[in-house]
Amino acid sequence: MEEHVGGWWHDFITRHSEQRHPEAAVALADIQQLLGIWFRALGGDGGLEIATADATLSNARRSLLQRMAGTQRKTELAWRDENALRLPPVIDIFPNPQLNRDLYLWLGALAAMDDESTDEPWFRHNQRISRRALERFPGLRDKYLDLVQAHLEQRKLGHWPADEIAQEQAIRRALIEPGSMDALPPSRRMPVPVPLWLHPNPPQATPMPAAEPPEDPGAGGGKVKELEEVARKQTEKAETQDSDRGLITVRMENIFSWGEHVNVDRGTEDEDNDERADEVARDLDKISVTRNGKAAKTRIRFDLDLPAEAEDDEIISDDLMLPEWDWKKRQLLADHCRVVELVARDAQAIALPKRLDRTAAKLRSQFQALAPARVWHRARPDGEEVDLDAYLRYRTDRASGCQVAADNLYRQMNAGARDLACLLLADLSLSTDTWVNDESRVLDVIQDSLYLFAESLAATGDQFGIYGFSSRKRDPIRIHTIKTFEETYNGRIRGRIRALTPGYYTRLGAGIRYAAERLKDQGAGRRLLLILTDGKPNDLDQYEGRYGIEDTRHAIQSVRNLGFHPFCVTIDQKGNDYLPHLFGSSGYVVIRDPMELPGQLPLLYARLTAQQH
Template structure:
């Protein structure tokens, strides 16, 4: 009975202390796509995704009700890290859904403005000024939010004198952006400002911290410096997991985020190589530490070994070095990636699969219709018939003594020519092993797409090549040759297509650079690089996230600078989140139904080349 009464009292006093509005809440998951479009439209970094933020400890002076409820002060602030715009999972601060939705939009607008100052209060004031000046249409929205927020701020005569000074400064900063340069000294932070970004985002070292870190480094050994160079991490103590959970089957390419739980009582290291352990620590946003009395019993290392030489494709060429863009250093690192060109050793003549024959016949008929019609070509040096007009002109010039020595007296009936070359670059990474229904995988759909693509282009007579790629870190980038530009489409090419299988990872920047170099060697007025993929760029090392996106973007810009037309076809449902930043709004197509890809790919090609 006592426990029941205590639970009722706790729930009652907590609701009174929190003063949120659950009935008017707006969830990020329902507005995430809109926020992403809005953020990028205002000039926000297009490579950033929209993600959920985490609760942060925030030591402001608690109200009387919160002290009674003994509720800890935690808050979900908006902030930006290297890969994401982070926003609260739920916003229910205001009594209406419209205001809560407006707050999401305002925080995205504020985040689209570049950092103005290292001081939290100055930075948010200047961001507010810049946002309102750059986007006048937001003024009414901001005024509504400001009015609602000011009503929620504490009354000055109901808080301590020490907090009154801080609160007065905050009110001045909110009402007159840019008028405040510093906060008075206090043991507490001001009450959370709903309309501003995070006062101290995770992984952001303050200037004083950086100076202290530098001073302490001078007094440490080289080994200690390596540990310090990893950077300060936001740490929190958590309860130890009750049990060891089994491995859940997921899309393997996404298994790149290291778990942030550190078992401090383990008797063995997670990695025999200390350099690898240091790299892992660098990439962690925070560390969660728990204490238990048992040693770690389970270790998991995930990597993919290359197949044995006997079971692998034949190597055509290796040692081709390519650069890679390091977005943190903003520089192109030369000779970073090594490409290995390969071809299947199983090249027996193979016929088109039976389930594709009807579709292939239909596509061939459609593509033959876009082939230029057969026409007479006049004044040729050789041909099927005499060109009477050319002959009469020749005789007239000869009799007048004006003959130039040329005697192109024939005409020939032949088809027109489309002066273009296309290279299809297919993503053959491990994620293509995913099943799309009960009887086929993504790799099977890609295989069918390659068959029909080749059948269609063979009908037009267009010059085309096809390669697949996957990677395992920077060495090797495996390029699987399916058809070169000089090869005629045949049963041997179909045999290579039949042999494709899921590979490793997706270092897309290297794949695009190599494909661009192959395509540039072709002499044609129109050169199309067509990329077929099922997901984001990623690899085992730092290539996941922002690094991979930025390198791929630079590779695309480089290919376009060569004069190539670059277009991407994807089946990734989340493609709209990052592909506009990479290829532009008109530079990609998302095929939502995976099984439609085989017949859609040739038609996209036809649309791009007409």
């Protein structure tokens, strides 16, 4: 009975303390694609993705019911960082779902105006970008005023101290007329959060210094688990805590608080209970990180080991160095990435897999129609037949008394040729080891795509090369040679395709720069770089996030400056979020069903080359 009454009381007090309207809720997941288009159309940074914002602690005044229920301690506000525009996962603060949806759109417009002026107080900064958004997009004014009116009805003044009342009145006036208030009156307490503005103090991550290797790298020897993506947390560096000190030195009130110290060592999370480590990381608002040399039974690892040399592909070359773009420094770092070129050891010649015979025959028939028709080359010194036009001109000139030589009187039938070269660059990162269905991995789909692509292009006579790539930081960038431009497509090339295995990470900028070096050697007038991938650029170091996106974008622009035509084919369902920033609106395609990729890739090539021909 006691538990029943307690549960009833908890539900009652929580329901009456929460200022939420779940029946009118709008989820970010339902509007995320629209918001991405909206944000970029209004001038927002194309390199930012749309992501969820983590709830942060608020020191604002709470009502008696909220304090009793323990609610409203955290709030979800929007902010942007170098990687993403972060928005609340659900907005349900208004009873009207249209208002909740309009709030998402307003926050997107506000973030598009944000120039990240870190030296400007948040109160003045939010007013300035609000006024800027309303001036640039007058059509937003009615929606904004409706949001302000609905929100002001929720901001009820109570019997507050004079300083808090003055602060609240300043916020109200700033909402109604952005730019009218220069500064927020001082108060001992933070004001009630403003969901129409960006976060006044968004979480900022602190980079960790390089860690010392643990005393016993092999200790623990337990299972390995990958850490899943979590919301952005605020971090701080801290001194190593001494777990052996006596209880007498610990403040007793800390015994019942959340433990905020997390051991992080060389990209590993040391914790005896891996599920608990994951839960704690998600619940904390700020994570303190230090270094120590201890290992635990379970370790969440982010690194991968390279295979032994005897089991790895054969190294062709390892001395090519490539640059990389540092978007923060606005500088191209020369000789930053080392390329290791590999080829499959002892790849045996094989026939085309039987399951692809029918599709390959159909594609070969279609692609043979793309090959230029055989044409007569006239006025040749020798050839298959006499060129009647040239001979008649010769006899006419002689009859008129002109002394002309009896040469170039034949014609020769030769096959035409398309002045075109294509390099297919395939992403062979670890993610290709995931399963598409119960029978096929992503890598299996990529292999079938390469088979059919090569069969099709061999039918046209076009020059083409096929390479795969993966990376493990900037050294090495592993380039797998599948078919060079000089090689003829045959059973051995098919054997190399079959020998492909999942690699490591996706340093896409380096892969693109390597492909450009190979295309430079081709004399064709039109050169196409076709990129096949299943996800975003990423690697173990800072390449994850905005750094990798901007380096890839710089590499693509460099390829275009050379006169080449880059085009991306991806099976990443989130590709529309970042590929327009990299390749432009017409420089990529997202294949929704990965199983359709093998048949679609050759046809896509046919359309691309038809446009260029």
